[in-house]
């Protein structure tokens with residue numbers, strides 16, 4: 001009797017969920033499934049430890065996972081290229097170098113992009129104004145000006161690019177007598193980044209200064225005691241907080257709805273928007289490019305496509321884009337992929353109503369939030385370190 005051809009499972013993106021799946025596949029492998037991972041980087045950078053790396057607590061090796069060796073251990077074919085297009089009708093994915101990959105089942109875990117629309121909107125407005133006023137200057141010059149300004153604004157994602165840019169910031173800070181850095185964002189990631197950056201820059205020169213430009217609502221969604229504790233830590237670190245919305249960056253000036261700040265560099269940690277490739281897909285997307293999924297994390301338009309983590313948005317309930325849900329949702333997706341391939345029923349991912357958030361304050365001190373409860377202390381930093389290291393090393 002002839003055996004059936006192997007089913008093709010394609011994993012796109014080496015995010016939290018696929019790291020978990022690869023680890024699982026290294027010990028339990030289903031027969032008759034041909035698995036490929038296509039992703040943009042050889043290394044997965046763990047965002048939870050990135051602020052600790054910036055503050056000097058970790059080496060780069062401590063916060064990264066080697067994706068290729070995980071693939072080798074689990075006999076998964078590895079392709080290093082970002083995906084550019086998903087055509088679910090023909091079950092194909094196209095990479096940025098135009099390689100077309102077929103699949104029977106697709107799992108998407110490519111994360112999301114930093115939302116820098118505030119900057120691009122302002123840059124476009126400036127460009128229009130400049131083009132009208134400067135009739136002698138051609139369009140190419142105007143584009144170059146805009147790009148130069150935009151290049152002083154560093155998006156936190158992709159993390160691998162940010163790592164290079166942060167190292168350049170440190171080089172520049174060593175050369176400067178008064179380096180000024182603004183971080184734009186109001187979420188937990190932005191607040192962790194601002195404290196780590198202040199510690200790192202003031203270690204080089206106490207005159208260096210970091211600003212947080214956070215709009216009107218800092219840490220919305222967290223309890224008020226947690227927020228107060230974070231603000232107290234900002235005071236302890238002499239961080240200047242600007243409660244206004246950043247609108248543009250131009251020639252060393254970060255414009256906000258209230259004031260203009262003279263800064264050398266801006267880091268945008270302004271939440272997430274849909275990944276670029278989602279503009280080239282027939283999968284149903286919502287809220288500016290997130291793959292719309294149901295409770296089993298399956299695309300609502302194509303059931304043989306699963307998506308989890310920041311790339312996806314649930315249509316049945318509100319689930320925050322966070323690493324926690326990428327990990328826990330990812331474990332359910334791992335089960336579902338294997339079940340779906342074997343024609344077995346899939347299960348729902350039920351997010352916990354409360355999740356523990358441990359926010360590091362830059363100097364081995366942390367604040368915890370769990371529902372309406374908040375705690376702080378040095379021991380919490382060590383708890384965070386234990387949890388984070390366990391994730392990376394497991």
Ligand SMILES: Cc1cc2nc3c(=O)[nH]c(=O)nc-3n(C[C@H](O)[C@H](O)[C@H](O)COP(=O)(O)OP(=O)(O)OC[C@H]3O[C@@H](n4cnc5c(N)ncnc54)[C@H](O)[C@@H]3O)c2cc1C
Pocket residue numbers: 012013014015016017038039040041043044045047048050051081082083084109110111112156158189192193275277308309310311321322323324325326358
């Ligand atoms: C500084 C910082 C600290 C944070 N701390 C926490 C925290 O403590 N707790 C928490 O819950 N959340 C935290 N977050 C949020 C968390 O990082 C994200 O929610 C989480 O990374 C999302 O995981 P993911 O698996 O969906 O995607 P990601 O972790 O972003 O992984 C996506 C993967 O896909 C790859 N990829 C990207 N584009 C493509 C493409 N086109 N084709 C192929 N591959 C691609 C990437 O290289 C990457 O390997 C933090 C975020 C930041 C920025």
